[in-house]
Amino acid sequence: MTSLRQNIDRAWAQVQVGWNNLVSKASNALTRFTHREEEKAPGVRELVHSTPEWGLLAAEVHESGEAVTVRLEVPGMDADKFDVEVIDRILIVSGHKQVRHEHKEGRYHITECAYGEFERRLPLPAEVDSSQAQANYKSGILTLTLPKSEREKVRRIPVDNG
């Protein structure tokens, strides 16, 4: 019976490690999607009602000497439906993901993709000059290149060896 207990303990420890791993990786990416009134129209209604209200918008934040690069996975958007702003070193990306499917009679078997309005806030590792920011949307990935502010560039003084 001792070994049974050990195995249960071990299995439980694995669950905890796995769960913590999952939470630390995904919980921030979990973003709420809300539906506008017009999406409750017939045809779209069936899908909109059954889609999840939470979707994963996975992000990646990279810092180099000159800029902060942010990549956000938001498949199925129109490039002009994004709204990007920086307030106090926080990047706010909001948008509206519309249902693109043809409005044809049918029955949904699986609905996992989220639709509607969303907002994702990401703290930035450095102060950026948002007037110089560049945005690009390609194959479902929004890439933002945010040059660091002059003050931030000056703040770091490289020390040479020797």
Added chain:
Amino acid sequence: MTLMKNNPWSLLDEFNREFSRVLPGFADDESRVVGSNWAPAVDIKEEDDRFVIHADIPGVAAEDIDISMEKGVLTISGERKHEAEESKEGFHRIERSFGTFMRRFSLPENVDAEKISASSKEGVVELVLPKAVHDNQPKKITVNNG
């Protein structure tokens, strides 16, 4: 506890297997395959004359997506590579998954495998699976008297 009698660990094994299967995503259906790094989210719609599948696969070029059909099982698989050759250092946040992905679905027999088509736009792959031409006449089955 008859289950434990033959193999005391079967329950734990099963539990572990289930857990590792579920871990890459939140859903718990069979279509997410062990061995791949991540699984895309999908919508599956059935219309009168076809099935339409939408899969969210952002950041993967169309040529890196494989769609195959074998013995009534549709497989969507491929690999996501990182966009830029950035140094491993300097990352403050990595939530994205890279590497291989796979998702499998058993299709109903009335799908015409020869006519499946796929297109990709802004990270969403759309698959259209026409149903085989069916006669709309309901089949009547007569029960014979023995």
